[in-house]
Amino acid sequence: MRVGILIAAAALSLGLAGCGIAGHETRDPAILDVPVGFEPIPVPAHNPLTPAKVELGERLFFDLDLSEDRSLSCASCHFENAAFADPRRLSPGVHGRLGIRNSPSLVNVAYLNLLFWDGGALTLEAQALGPLEADFEMNMNLGDLITRVESDPSYVSQFEEALGEGPSIRTLTQALASFQRTIRSGGSRYDRYVSGAVDALTDSERRGLELFRGKANCASCHNGFLFTNQAFENNGIEPAGSDSGRARITLDPADFLEFRVPSLRNVEKTAPYMHDGRFDSLEDVIDHYDQGGTGVRNQSALITPLRLTDQEKRDLIAFLNSLTDETILTGLTP
Ligand code: HEC
Ligand code: HEC
Structure with a gap:
């Protein structure tokens, strides 16, 4: 088990990693603290941020099974080591299909009023359906997606624990949105400068x-x-x-x-x-x-x-x- 690093660098304490997916660090979900100079994270009343939901959303975000041919997760186009953007000009979806736009960074995405380069998505909850369904991204039939998630008993119990009910489009997108709201960062040298470290x-x-x-x-x-x-x-x-x-x-x-x-x-x-x-x-x-x-x-x-x-x-x-x-x-x- 490695030590997880808090994204909100203003909170300099280190959190212990939970039982995440092998290969990436589990982020401390408990943080509602924001970096110095940031506004509070906007969270919709119908989907409060809870550690259990964030952890589930994180598991889903990195899960290849969310794509038609099990080749792509959300993280396949939003690279954790590239501030959740993609170093490629365009990101290949299933079967190598290309869209027309570059994958944006998801850091501090909770603060965006409208999503996508053209503002075409209104909320993180609604946005997630875009890549899941798009034929040039994950190309999943939503019914099949839920069947697939339901076939894993550990998912079913995790959904019930986190959201009080089993996997559905609503609960799945709420969990994904919750995880993404915790991806925030304000710990640059510029931030230290404006905090007084000339x-x-x-x-x-x-x-x-x-x-x-x-x-x-x-x-x-x-x-x-x-x-x-x-x-x-x-x-x-x-x-x-x-x-x-x-x-x-x-x-x-x-x-x-x-x-x-x-x-x-x-x-x-x-x-x-x-x-x-x-x-x-x-x-x-x-x-x-x-x-x-x-x-x-x-x-x-x-x-x-x-x-x-x-x-x-x-x-x-x-x-x-x-x-x-x-x-x-x-x-x-x-
Ligand atoms: C009129 C508003 C406006 C001004 C002024 C402006 N930008 Fe931008 N900037 C934008 C918009 C809009 C985009 C995105 C355009 C697109 O994607 O086609 C952008 C994109 C960028 C990007 C690319 C970021 C990314 O993630 O792809 C960088 C870097 C950038 N601007 C830096 C600057 C710098 C440096 C200046 C000053 C020299 C500047 N901008 C002035 C509106 C502006
Ligand atoms: C095949 C690559 C690909 C996959 C897989 C993918 N995305 Fe994206 N993502 C993109 C691209 C490209 C955009 C920009 C689309 C646009 O603006 O029209 C984007 C935009 C976004 C945005 C909006 C960010 C902003 O700044 O407006 C969010 C949030 C997001 N993706 C989350 C997810 C989630 C959650 C998943 C998994 C369910 C996912 N993405 C899977 C490529 C991908």
Whole structure:
């Protein structure tokens, strides 16, 4: 048994691992504490966070049996050691089928008002049905899924203990949502800096922070404790294929090519970047913004040429790298 590391790095105590799935660390489910500067975790009244539900949700999240051919778990596209994102541009689902979007990090996902790059899912409970059913992801018939889970007596007793009833779509998605709400992190060097440890950032990183808030104007969209205002914006990247972003959901042409502003926490570890993973490096991202985007239709007026020097670009990237929380990168994926 290995020692589990709390995700909320503000709580620096270590919890003992429970009896998780071999190959990854079981996270202490008891934590409702949040990192310094974070808001309380929003939890819906109909699905209170309990340690038993979190533990069950964690087991489900890492279970390959949740996919049609038993080849994929949720963690197959949300890698624990990549801040629950996917280092591949697109994540192959069952039979190697590809979707059109890059898997986002799930760190601090509890705080997101709307889910998916286009805001197409309203809650974590509802979201889970997306990957379970999508033919390019886990491709499960929901009836078969419940039959499969019910055939394992240890699951049935764990569901009853955690939710007072056996496996169903409702209880399964409640457990998955509960686990994901505990994936949070705010233990980067930047956090130590804003808590008063001025030496936690190097000179270059501090200059980068100034640029981020000032000349480079990043903080007009990437702000707040998650480094996102959670708005849908068009940051000037050219369309690829037919993905129209937010407009796909709202059917409003004014939302053309707008995507949810992503959090930048752990961004060093969540390459490749943008909704389709088109940029491999932060250098590419900074060059994109430095040019003022591509001038694509509906580009935000906030995206304008920045004329950054090479040193300023390096400083900005150094700052972005200071948003990494090493303590959440310790897990192994199955
Ligand atoms: C085949 C790869 C794949 C699998 C398997 C997968 N996901 Fe995802 N996940 C994605 C992709 C790609 C997106 C982005 C989709 C979009 O925005 O349209 C995503 C988005 C999400 C989001 C929204 C995050 C955000 O920032 O809005 C959550 C939550 C999530 N997945 C949880 C899960 C859970 C729970 C499972 C298992 C039941 C799962 N995923 C299985 C690829 C996958
Ligand atoms: C107008 C709002 C806006 C401004 C200003 C802005 N961004 Fe973004 N940013 C976005 C949106 C929207 C996306 C997602 C676009 C997509 O996926 O196609 C994004 C994506 C990113 C990503 C990719 C993250 C990921 O997980 O894929 C990085 C890194 C980033 N921005 C950094 C910056 C930096 C650095 C600046 C300042 C130079 C900046 N942004 C300015 C809106 C903005």
